[in-house]
Amino acid sequence: MSENTLTTPKPFDWSSPEAAAMRKRRYAADRRLRLYGLASIVTAIGLLGILITSLIITGHTAFVQTHVAVEFTADPENVPADDPASGNFRAVVATAVQKLFPEADSPAELRVASGILSNGTPNIVRDYVTANPGLVGQTFTLKVPASDPYDQLNKGVIDRDLPEDRRRVSDTEIALFETLEARGLVTTPFNWGLFVNSDSRFPELAGLAGAIAGSFYALLVCFVISFPLGIAAAIYLEEFAPRNRWTDLVEVNINNLAAVPSIVFGLLGLAVFIQIFGLPRSAPLVGGLVLSLMTLPTMIIVTRAALKSIPPSIREAALGIGASKHEVILHHVLPLAIPGILTGTIIGLAQALGETAPLLLIGMNAFLTSPPGGIMDPATALPTQIFIWADSPERGFVSRTSAAILVLLGFLIFMNAFAIFLRQRFERRW
């Protein structure tokens, strides 16, 4: 094969043992790389799995709440019939506890016993009696939440078999609680309080209602501002803007804005909306404004992508029959692009829902025991509520935090699933 004048390299013997060994090494390297790749994917998915499992393990207990059925007597001596709300419900609760444990006689024992019920019990009884004034002078049974240590004990988070000095509940306390269990007074129903209560210093009473309302108002403001602005800016940039240095600058600016750290938007909100405009701190209005500025670049980018996907033939057809450029866009292009825009909008709002840092800076991490009534009232948001609970020292807040995260993830999954549904239902391939 080499009668060539050039110095042809000696033909390679593919069947030699060296060649075989070489091939083996090369294939081994190939398998190694494949293995590394697979291992990376398994690691990534495994980490996601650990994340979700650890949240479910710690969080699932917060979806139920230990309740104790207690007989209260709204003695007219303590509760005036004409104004039940002003009654001395501490005394009512104390009497009820005494009745619950007839054998407990020392004040110390009674103190331990009343610790079983949530600290908020007097308020719960007051609200109940205020709502049913006819109960004054009557005896009635009410299921009240057990306080956090007993809740944990009942759910098995606190191990009864541990030596006494290594758990938070003493033997006496367990004994008291077990008498209640034996009398069938302890129940563990679904924890509606998690969704209807607002924040509280007591884990057994803390709920997400305020945070959910706050997030809702903030997202509403965010949507109302960023949706029209985003669409208008995107239509201009995609359909009308001349290609020159100015529009290039706008383009670069939008791309960069999308990558600016979210906390910087918080600083902007603090310096401009609160400091200069004097808007109230902690208000969903300010939160929504900040989130809308953050979402705006995303909104513009997805809208432009949706507009781009409409084939030029549609525009040409409409222009051809004498429609003005504005009419073409309003009547033809925009309606066709709406599903894509909505999908992008929902995904943008989902991002905004999970955003925490800028909301911290504008004060949406206040401790508030009632839900906001509007966009100007102080409020928290779901992610900031998670942050507050994660920072709380009480043990019970660990599972509350995980539960709150599961609720937040639930909202996010719902929003993304809805976006996917929209895309699949309405998306057209051209």
Place this chain on the structure above:
Amino acid sequence: MNMLTDAAIENALDKTPAREAVKMRGSDVRVFYGEKQALFDVNLDIGENQVTALIGPSGCGKSTFLRCLNRMNDTIDICRVTGDITLDGEDIYNPRIDVVELRARVGMVFQKPNPFPKSIYENVAYGPRIHGLASAKNDMDAIVETSLQKAGLFNEVKDRLHEPGTGLSGGQQQRLCIARAIAVSPEVILMDEPCSALDPIATAKVEELIDELRENYTIVIVTHSMQQAARVSQRTAMFHLGNLVEVGPTDKMFTNPEDKRTQDYITGRFG
């Protein structure tokens, strides 16, 4: 151009099919892309140290057949090949055959020049490096120089061996790809319309090169150009709709084809 055409005619005249030994042989080759069948029972021999041209209208399966010869179709997930293809009498689809070795022995040049985004030197050295053909730097230099010389490119690029290969002109890039292919001393070189992206002058150079390479290598070339097939090949195979219509010495195919379809195609009735 004239000179070339004359040379091609001369070629065609003194060519005797009997001279060839069979280098590769395809028998009953069928190719499926998913449900769709792209090749129907193709039987074709490739003679050693010959240029075999595969012609036919677009989508007739000639490129598909070419890609079967070094198992490039393996890289397409949905592609399935049945029948036998042998190289020196050995079935290349036999599981014992190593595809890495096969592709080193059956090189390939593509339609569009596809130099790697590396220097000219590294482009040519790529094959020898991965196959471990040269241990010392001197050996590698020698291989690179020889290959570039064989590809007729050395004099044009010898001063800029370490500049990127993507900076060359289209024709130079294609010759670089040929140099890259011959750097591993293959026995067969497959060329998939190697000149379709080149201008006429670059085409002439590549055709000249193909003619020179014939001495040492077996070449299979897919081409759209009848003139090119006539100029560079000794045998021509005509494909149509996934079937091998006719195969024979190039001069006979172009002067006296047996099949009506070949005649129509060559005279430009369809294509």
Place this chain on the structure above:
Amino acid sequence: MTGYLFLAILALSLVAFYVGRSTASRFVASHGAEVHSRPLYHGAFAAVWVGVPALILVVLWLLSQDGLIDRLILASLPASVTEGVSASRLSLYLSEIKNVASGRIFSEPSPEILAAAERYQRWQAIAGWAMVVVALAVSAIALYLARIRMAPKFRARQSFERALDIAMITSAVVAILVTIGIIVSLTYEALQFFRLVPPQEFFFGLNWEPQIAIREDQVAGTGAFGAVPVFTGTLLIAAIALVVAVPIGLLSALYLVEFASERFRGIVKPILEILAGVPTVVYGFFAVLTVAPAIREAGSLVGLSISPNSALAAGGVMGIMILPFISSLSDDALRAVPQSMRDGSFAMGATRAETITRVLLPAALPGIVGGVLLAASRAIGETMIVVMAAGLTATLTANPLDGVTTVTVQIVTLLIGDTSFDNPKTLSAFALGLVLFVSTLCLNVLALRIVRRYREKYE
């Protein structure tokens, strides 16, 4: 009341629409084809004229009213009260006045305050009514002007479309205004800070103790604003994150693009994208709840004492967070390499691994580097993970087992709670924010430019 005003303006605008449309319809009846625009556009034109100026006016009014009244109230306080009083004292007066005005009286207020509260209430009411009157007047005048301009030959469509153009351009300009707003507000506050603390101390000082006493009775340090340990802490955590995320992300992308079947890819890619959709506060809690204790446990097994808020825990979890970015950007970069490169390499007899390491990775390198830079910028600017899992004290160390603090942690801790804009503690947060903004901006511009160049190369 404001809500009703908005509704009223909208209603007026709707009325204007019908007035405009019916006027134009009459033109059509009398002049026929001479009428330039369809009645619809006359209506839209009138509606825009009536609604938009009034709405803009109300928004501007609302934005400026409170600040203006606050300033007037302070100015109206007798000199005996305000003379020689600090700005924070004044703002205390102001909130007391507002409390009194809204009926929340805690202690016996002084007569000056009571008088001011009464003024405050009165002025608020006046301002509110004035706004309503002015807004409605503007609407009415606009309706009149619009009606005058309407004529059969009037080009209502062009006028309406011009209004649309202005609205669209304004929206596009908002995006720029946001950037300008960020730059101006950060720079302004940072300059205030550098007036109190010299820049050389901030950029080169090695000691960071910003907790200064705001009131005399507070216990706090004397204050030191050398930000170097904060910067190094940020870089340390970001580096740990990249060390975790780059190999895993890149290798997963390699596997998905080059080895995996279409089906496998279709299942795994969305799962990796879930990681990108998890809010960062969740990662922060994950770091505190699971990762940090696990690392401590592991450390104590081999006899290492690891800080409970070690850089390793925060950085590692941040690595999980940026992993999907790296993997999806590398994925894009690898897929952008033309198939002909792969073909060329396979045709030479290269194995997949050789094709990947010797051809595809070098070819995709710019895209991958761009992706890593974007991820680095994200890691530097990430807040919640570090706020929850990293430390508060600024230590100058490169040991990943120690606790370090970051720029974003400091910004959050400095600005949570009492914020008054006249002490270096608050202002230093803006200086840090400026540094953060500028550095991430540089990274982003660089990364986007590299990625864009790279795309153009293969398009």
